[in-house]
Amino acid sequence: MRLRSIVAAVATAAAATLTVAVAVTPSASAAACNGYVALTYDDGPKAGTVDQLLNALRSAGARATFFNQGNQVQQNPNGVRAQQNAGMWIGNHSWSHPHMTNLSQQQMASEISQTQNAIQQITGTAPRLFRPPYGESNATLRSVQSQYGLTEVMWSVDSRDWNGASTAQIVQAASQAQDGGVILMHDGYQSTIQAVPQIVSNLANRNLCPGMISPSTGRAVAPDGGNPGGPTTPPPGGPTTPPPGNPGGSCTATLSAGQSWNDRFNLNVAVSGASNWVVSLALNGSQSVQNSWNASVTGTSGTVTVRPNGNGNNFGITIMSNGNTTWPAVSCRAG
Numbered sequence: 096m097r098l099r100s101i102v103a104a105v106a107t108a109a110a111a112t113l114t115v116a117v118a119v120t121p122s123a124s125a126a127a128c129n130g131y132v133a134l135t136y137d138d139g140p141k142a143g144t145v146d147q148l149l150n151a152l153r154s155a156g157a158r159a160t161f162f163n164q165g166n167q168v169q170q171n172p173n174g175v176r177a178q179q180n181a182g183m184w185i186g187n188h189s190w191s192h193p194h195m196t197n198l199s200q201q202q203m204a205s206e207i208s209q210t211q212n213a214i215q216q217i218t219g220t221a222p223r224l225f226r227p228p229y230g231e232s233n234a235t236l237r238s239v240q241s242q243y244g245l246t247e248v249m250w251s252v253d254s255r256d257w258n259g260a261s262t263a264q265i266v267q268a269a270s271q272a273q274d275g276g277v278i279l280m281h282d283g284y285q286s287t288i289q290a291v292p293q294i295v296s297n298l299a300n301r302n303l304c305p306g307m308i309s310p311s312t313g314r315a316v317a318p319d320g321g322n323p324g325g326p327t328t329p330p331p332g333g334p335t336t337p338p339p340g341n342p343g344g345s346c347t348a349t350l351s352a353g354q355s356w357n358d359r360f361n362l363n364v365a366v367s368g369a370s371n372w373v374v375s376l377a378l379n380g381s382q383s384v385q386n387s388w389n390a391s392v393t394g395t396s397g398t399v400t401v402r403p404n405g406n407g408n409n410f411g412i413t414i415m416s417n418g419n420t421t422w423p424a425v426s427c428r429a430g
């Protein structure tokens with residue numbers, strides 16, 4: 096960890112006493128957090144490396160999400176206890192790391208439920224997050240996930256540590272992560288462990304903090320139980336009362352890209368000009384709405400309408416591409 100500054104001894108000639116002030120390096124949780132990025136580690140807990148990885152995270156003041164593999168949990172239950180004791184979040188990464196989309200629905204359920212049970216027996220809590228091996232998913236798998244109350248979590252940045260990336264390359268990849276983003280890494284590589292201090296320090300330089308993954312959105316958010324004074328929800332938004340003298344006035348909705356996957360993509364929508372608004376999104380082709388957050392969506396295909404639900408003027412939506420990745424046309428009217 097980089098020491099920011101050390102204030103040296105201060106003494107005045109007149110005083111006989113010596114005052115020493117030492118500047119304490121701010122911990123990650125005390126730094127200004129203008130956004131959150133989730134560090135994720137898959138395929139563990141690996142008996143040979145998980146303790147080192149946890150030490151590196153603890154030293155950097157960072158919490159991370161571990162997508163554990165059930166057969167590793169069975170072999171190394173102490174690794175799971177260590178993750179829990181270190182304040183990490185624990186997700187499900189299947190039992191045996193198969194190509195899930197090649198399995199029957201029953202086999203998918205077995206991979207998921209065995210891992211849920213193994214982790215719950217150790218930690219007392221069943222995971223809420225599932226990351227499919229190789230990032231491969233389909234509608235059948237997602238329906239099985241939902242049966243077990245799991246949210247599918249992919250990633251916005253792949254560190255490529257699984258493909259022999261060096262520590263410097265892992266650090267460089269992680270530096271691409273934006274607010275809400277999720278970095279894919281793995282338990283089992285020295286290069287990954289050695290990247291931890293620099294990743295956390297680089298995030299701090301961008302006023303980003305390591306966060307947890309929201310089970311409702313699959314995006315990085317403020318850690319639970321550990322962000323006194325920081326915003327949780329909503330992000331800074333507009334006024335909560337309508338602007339005077341402009342009932343039925345105009346508003347503007349602006350789209351920006353969120354996380355994307357092979358089969359779907361997230362859009363972030365920022366509304367300005369009115370706080371009581373109705374946004375229309377004209378989906379293309381057979382696109383459909385899979386998920387949304389911070390607003391109420393009516394309809395799932397064709398033109399859907401979105402209204403505020405008390406969470407400010409920024410919302411997000413997940414759209415199943417169904418072969419069409421063109422963003423929907425957007426319009427806004429004051430409600």
Ligand SMILES: [Zn+2]
Binds near residue numbers: 137138188192229
């Ligand atoms: Zn994996």
